Amino acid sequence: MAEISLMRREIDEIPAAAERCLSARTGILAAGAALAGKDPPVIVTAARGSSDNAAAYFKYACEITAGVPVASIGPSIASIYATPPRLSEAALIAVSQSGRSPDIIALAEATRRSGGLTVAVVNDAASPLADICDHVIPLGAGTEQSVAATKSFVSSVLACLALLAAWRGDSGLASALDQLPGQFARALTLDWTEAFAPLVAGGSLYTIGRGPSLAIAQEAALKFKETACLHAEAFSAAEVRHGPMSIVGEGFPVVGFLADDPARPSMIETLALLGGHGASVMVAGGGNEGGNRLPVIATGHPLTDALAMIVPFYGAVEALARLRGLDPDRPRHLKKVTETR
Numbered sequence: 001m002a003e004i005s006l007m008r009r010e011i012d013e014i015p016a017a018a019e020r021c022l023s024a025r026t027g028i029l030a031a032g033a034a035l036a037g038k039d040p041p042v043i044v045t046a047a048r049g050s051s052d053n054a055a056a057y058f059k060y061a062c063e064i065t066a067g068v069p070v071a072s073i074g075p076s077i078a079s080i081y082a083t084p085p086r087l088s089e090a091a092l093i094a095v096s097q098s099g100r101s102p103d104i105i106a107l108a109e110a111t112r113r114s115g116g117l118t119v120a121v122v123n124d125a126a127s128p129l130a131d132i133c134d135h136v137i138p139l140g141a142g143t144e145q146s147v148a149a150t151k152s153f154v155s156s157v158l159a160c161l162a163l164l165a166a167w168r169g170d171s172g173l174a175s176a177l178d179q180l181p182g183q184f185a186r187a188l189t190l191d192w193t194e195a196f197a198p199l200v201a202g203g204s205l206y207t208i209g210r211g212p213s214l215a216i217a218q219e220a221a222l223k224f225k226e227t228a229c230l231h232a233e234a235f236s237a238a239e240v241r242h243g244p245m246s247i248v249g250e251g252f253p254v255v256g257f258l259a260d261d262p263a264r265p266s267m268i269e270t271l272a273l274l275g276g277h278g279a280s281v282m283v284a285g286g287g288n289e290g291g292n293r294l295p296v297i298a299t300g301h302p303l304t305d306a307l308a309m310i311v312p313f314y315g316a317v318e319a320l321a322r323l324r325g326l327d328p329d330r331p332r333h334l335k336k337v338t339e340t341r
Contacts, residue, residue, distance in 0.1 A: 007146035007227070007328040011314045014151045015185040020140030021155040022162060022177060031119045031135035032166025038117045040091040044073040046104045047095040050149040050219060054121075054156035055095045057215035061164055061303050064211065065173070075103035078110040088115035093160065096120070097144065097152045099127025108133055121159045123152050137163060146329045148227050150314045153219060154184070157307050176301035180308070187297045187308050192316035195282050195292050198253065200323045204231040205253035206279075208240060208271065210263035213306035217257050220313055227321040227328045237263070237270035250278035255294075257309050258285035261302035284309045 043062060045055035052072065059070035073092075077083045079102060092111040094104050099122040109132050112118045120133035123141050130136045139155040158177060165173040199205065205224065209217035217234040224232035235244055237256075248254070256271045258264060275281045284294040285305070297308045321328040 005146065005318060005322070005328050007148055007150060007318045008315070010144055010146055010151050011311070011318065012188060013142065014154050014311055014314075015181045015188070017139075017141040017151040017155050018158055018181040018184055020142070021158045022181070024138050024140055024159075027135065027137040028159070028162045028166050031137055031163055034117055034119075034135055035091055035163070035167040038091055040068065040117065041089055043068055043070045043091045043093060044085075044087065044111075045070060045093050045095065046073055046075050046107045048101060048104070050153040050222060051095040051097060051156055053215050053219040053222065054153055054160060055093065056218060057157045057212050057307070058093065058160035058164065060212045060215065061161055065164065065170065065303070066168055073107065075101070075107040077107070079103040079106040084110050085114060085116075087111045091117040091119065093119045093121060093163075094129055094133065095122075095156050095160070096127075096129055097123045097139070097141075097149060097156075099124045099129035101129075105129050105132065119163070121156055121163070123155070147331050148223060148328060154307065154310065157215075161303065173301065173303060176299060176304045180299065180304060183297050183299050183308050184311050187311035188315070190295045190297070190312035190315075192284075192294050192312050193319045195294055196316045196320045197323075198280065199228070199230060199320055202230060202324070203253070204233075204247075205255065206240065206244065206248075206274075207232055207234045207255045207257070208237055208267070208274075209234070209257040209259075209306065210237040210267055211259070211261060211306075212303060213257040213259040213261075213263070213267075213309070216306045216310050216313075217255075219310060220255060220257070220317070223314065223317045226331050227317055227326070228324055229321075229326060229331075237267045241270060241273065245274075245277070248274055248277045248279050252279045254279045254281045256281060256283045256286070257306055258283050259302065259305040259309070260285065260298060261305060284313070
């Protein structure tokens with residue numbers, strides 16, 4: 001019997017990590033109250049890799065529910081370009097597993113000096129990033145040894161959504177988040193491995209989403225590249241209908257993340273269009289819309305539905321990496337903590 005990978009072990013820890021994240025009420029409530037007091041007209045995020053995908057999830061959730069625009073800002077403006085950001089009225093949410101990337105730390109420091117509110121969403125609560133931010137929300141994901149982030153990504157999204165719920169006083173969202181650990185446990189029983197079998201031969205593929213599910217498509221594309229060495233690009237259901245559509249031909253793989261939210265009709269339309277051009281479409285959350293259906297756990301809330309989809313995806317991409325003769329714990333050219341300047 002093959003040895004269980006660290007990545008697989010950490011995927012299996014997602015429900016417990018989610019419980020720990022949601023139990024960090026003090027940091028979440030304090031940061032939420034600070035956002036309510038600041039009432040920022042704009043929020044900026046600073047993150048890299050999977051953490052940036054978590055920030056993208058927050059962006060859509062915040063803009064949909066609060067109408068407050070969220071922009072991902074390049075940390076290098078404060079580090080290598082040494083330009084002070086004009087963020088006195090804004091709030092910065094820095095998402096990082098390690099909390100040790102110099103460019104993100106530099107941006108948080110510059111934002112705080114400018115008078116902006118700073119919040120660190122970080123797995124290492126004793127990190128330099130946590131030390132210099134006004135508020136800290138610890139992920140509580142525990143040590144993550146596999147290079148590919150899994151449980152820390154899920155906990156990062158959870159922490160950001162819990163912050164949003166606390167800031168806006170959204171009891172419905174808070175209640176939905178409380179249900180997620182149990183829903184994640186059920187999602188661990190879902191198996192997409194057989195559906196992903198055609199990807200063993202390699203090639204390129206698209207991942208498609210819209211709104212919060214676009215962030216999940218971006219995270220999925222990253223993991224296809226990172227663990228399975230497959231070229232994957234993520235697009236919104238709107239953007240893929242422009243230039244990227246010309247690449248799609250017979251048998252071109254497409255993985256769609258179809259959440260139960262207002263973007264669902266446009267997603268269905270786009271996935272059908274891709275299928276009509278010959279694409280081999282796999283649909284997470286699909287019903288009778290065509291394509292190869294990937295089973296998911298419905299969460300009952302439009303802002304959490306997409307997040308539950310990443311759990312069975314992680315299991316499938318870990319298995320795909322091994323089927324392609326790769327070690328999912330040791331992607332080539334990569335290391336666990338990347339400190340950029």
